[in-house]
Amino acid sequence: xxxxxxxxxxxxxxxxxxxxxxxxxxxxxxxxxxxxxxxxxxxxxxxxxxxxxxxxxxxxxxxxxxxxxxxxxxxxxxxxxxxxxxxxxxxxxxxxxxxxxxxxxxxxxxxxxxxxxxxxxxxxxxxxxxxxxxxxxxxxxxxxxxxxxxxxxxxxxxxxxxxxxxxxxxxxxxxxxxxxxxxxxxxxxxxxxxxxxxxxxxxxxxxxxxxxxxxxxxxxxxxxxxxxxxxxxxxxxxxxxxxxxxxxxxxxxxxxxxxxxxxxxxxxxxxxxxxxxxxxxxxxxxxxxxxxxxxxxxxxxxxxxxxxxxxxxxxxxxxxxxxxxxxxxxxxxxxxxxxxxxxxxxxxxxxxxxxxxxxxxxxxxxxxxxxxxxxxxxxxxxxxxxxxxxxxxxxxxxxxxxxxxxxxxxxxxxxxxxxxxxxxxxxxxxxxxxxxxxxxxxxxxxxxxxxxxxxxxxxxxxxxxxxxxxxxxxxxxxxxxxxxxxxxxxxxxxxxxxxxxxxxxxxxxxxxxxxxxxxxxxxxxxxxxxxxxxxxxxxxxxxxxxxxxxxxxxxxxxxxxxxxxxxxxxxxxxxxxxxxxxxxxxxxxxxxxxxxxxxxxxxxxxxxxxxxxxxxxxxxxxxx
Numbered sequence: 194x195x196x197x198x199x200x201x202x203x204x205x206x207x208x209x210x211x212x213x214x215x216x217x218x219x220x221x222x223x224x225x226x227x228x229x230x231x232x233x234x235x236x237x238x239x240x241x242x243x244x245x246x247x248x249x250x251x252x253x254x255x256x257x258x259x260x261x262x263x264x265x266x267x268x269x270x271x272x273x274x275x276x277x278x279x280x281x282x283x284x285x286x287x288x289x290x291x292x293x294x295x296x297x298x299x300x301x302x303x304x305x306x307x308x309x310x311x312x313x314x315x316x317x318x319x320x321x322x323x324x325x326x327x328x329x330x331x332x333x334x335x336x337x338x339x340x341x342x343x344x345x346x347x348x349x350x351x352x353x354x355x356x357x358x359x360x361x362x363x364x365x366x367x368x369x370x371x372x373x374x375x376x377x378x379x380x381x382x383x384x385x386x387x388x389x390x391x392x393x394x395x396x397x398x399x400x401x402x403x404x405x406x407x408x409x410x411x412x413x414x415x416x417x418x419x420x421x422x423x424x425x426x427x428x429x430x431x432x433x434x435x436x437x438x439x440x441x442x443x444x445x446x447x448x449x450x451x452x453x454x455x456x457x458x459x460x461x462x463x464x465x466x467x468x469x470x471x472x473x474x475x476x477x478x479x480x481x482x483x484x485x486x487x488x489x490x491x492x493x494x495x496x497x498x499x500x501x502x503x504x505x506x507x508x509x510x511x512x513x514x515x516x517x518x519x520x521x522x523x524x525x526x527x528x529x530x531x532x533x534x535x536x537x538x539x540x541x542x543x544x545x546x547x548x549x550x551x552x553x554x555x556x557x558x559x560x561x562x563x564x565x566x567x568x569x570x571x572x573x574x575x576x577x578x579x580x581x582x583x584x585x586x587x588x589x590x591x592x593x594x595x596x597x598x599x600x601x602x603x604x605x606x607x608x609x610x611x612x613x614x615x616x617x618x619x620x621x622x623x624x625x626x627x628x629x630x631x632x633x634x635x636x637x638x639x640x641x642x643x644x645x646x647x648x649x650x651x652x653x654x655x656x657x658x659x660x661x662x663x664x665x666x667x668x669x670x671x672x673x674x675x676x677x678x679x680x681x682x683x684x685x686x687x688x689x690x691x692x693x694x695x696x697x698x699x700x701x702x703x704x705x706x707x708x709x710x711x712x713x714x715x716x717x718x719x720x721x722x723x724x725x726x727x728x729x730x731x732x733x734x735x736x737x738x739x740x741x742x743x744x745x746x747x748x749x750x751x752x753x754x755x756x757x758x759x760x761x762x763x764x765x766x767x768x769x770x771x772x773x774x775x776x777x778x779x780x781x782x783x784x785x786x787x788x789x790x791x792x793x794x795x796x797x798x799x800x801x802x803x804x805x806x807x808x809x810x811x812x813x814x815x816x817x
Contacts, residue, residue, distance in 0.1 A: 224322035225332035240398030307529035318347035426489035430514035431455030434546040447494035453599035462512035466590035506547030519622035534573035550586035594618035641721035656753035659760035668808035711739035
């Protein structure tokens with residue numbers, strides 16, 4: 194009885210080995226709404242004989258029809274089946290005799306563009322579907338532009354629903370010509386066009402008798418035959434972002450990560466970035482034992498010959514071809530959030546292995562997907578694509594996305610909610626990042642403060658218009674001056690006469706207003722002054738941005754609190770009346786939001802506290 198079991202085991206091992214040797218292709222389907230992406234994948238799985246009979250019976254029974262709803266093989270969410278749309282990214286694995294596949298079915302609705310970006314981020318090939326009746330639509334252009342932006346070189350143009358245009362070659366040729374003109378404009382070098390019918394299976398896995406004029410491969414034949422250069426990354430210089438410091442034992446310290454490009458051997462000279470220190474690789478450690486060589490795509494732990502400081506987020510690179518290190522970049526950005534991008538606001542930027550603060554300093558231009566022209570933009574709305582300049586809190590090692598997808602890509606994240614706001618790719622380091630350096634100064638901020646015999650502070654008064662910020666700040670400065678302290682008061686109205694005279698009251702302008710004032714306040718604090726700043730400053734993010742500009746303990750947030758009704762009743766300047774009449778737009782509290790502080794150092798309720806009393810309360814707290 195042992196012999197048959199050995200035979201079965203041997204056959205199983207041979208089958209497993211054969212399966213592992215097949216190349217893997219990751220691809221996605223994308224395009225506009227109702228172009229048939231889910232139906233195409235379902236049909237592909239069905240024609241490849243990869244659907245179990247009980248699953249087919251279940252789908253046919255649930256649909257109440259004899260025909261199979263192929264989209265239901267992919268759309269797994271209840272909301273997707275109820276509405277007949279794709280919402281989330283659906284991944285499916287399947288294999289043929291020639292190749293293994295992981296396909297990402299991405300949604301076509303504009304509001305779910307972020308999910309399409311997710312599916313495209315790891316794909317090597319994109320199948321862009323177009324309804325033969327509708328032709329190239331705006332969402333087709335958007336998805337194609339993102340595919341090109343993310344460096345996906347292999348593109349299949351699947352002209353779907355040919356059965357609904359009578360399988361006419363003229364309809365197919367017109368769509369292909371239209372798309373080819375668009376592709377040339379966005380820099381797509383080439384694509385394979387295939388006429389298909391997802392519902393009927395024409396040219397999916399088998400050749401169509403209804404389109405004898407088409408002599409090219411079926412979709413499955415093309416997917417099996419397309420040449421993806423899996424060794425291309427291995428020919429590039431070695432890089433490995435450090436994702437974890439492996440302390441497997443008391444005497445063991447390894448740098449763990451996935452190699453995105455190049456090869457590495459024990460003894461190879463490497464450079465640790467951003468520090469720039471050099472050493473050699475001592476060992477390449479895996480669970481299966483030490484390796485003599487590791488290449489792109491492998492996850493390994495390497496040990497170094499010298500005891501060099503290296504932390505998570507650093508990059509180990511070939512010493513002969515080190516990465517650039519910079520804190521300012523030009524980048525492409527796909528904005529994915531409902532709230533607009535506001536230049537000047539601080540976000541979190543997440544790369545392959547590190548998270549740090551980042552600010553979009555300028556939107557150089559947005560991309561008009563209809564004309565592909567460059568359009569000026571002060572902000573970005575959801576799903577807009579633009580070229581921007583970024584400034585980071587510190588310098589990081591990076592590569593242009595065209596050179597390394599892992600080290601050239603990033604996402605922007607909201608600092609409070611941690612929502613993913615945007616996906617982006619680095620182009621290059623800005624020249625000024627290399628040419629501008631901090632000049633060492635002999636007189637330090639501590640010496641300036643000591644000469645004045647005081648501790649620098651930034652007293653930040655925030656609240657709605659009419660709350661009493663300027664009145665109280667003026668009282669506080671008068672009392673401090675009488676006590677012999679060196680102060681300066683920055684008032685919201687006063688700075689808009691000159692320093693910020695070019696700014697309006699849109700959300701983007703408010704962000705820039707506070708950024709500039711924060712920089713001025715930080716410089717004054719460096720000079721040893723006690724700075725008082727009275728600004729509505731409606732957004733928490735910008736108040737926290739200013740807090741981060743000065744050393745810990747120097748920023749004191751003072752929430753001058755009053756009800757909107759009370760502030761409107763005071764209305765010394767008549768601004769609320771103008772806002773109510775529609776003569777003043779973007780007015781805080783009326784048609785623009787105010788985000789009250791969550792944990793201010795001081796809260797002053799001006800409904801039950803006179804300005805003189807409030808000033809005394811602030812001074813008592815300041816010197817407590």
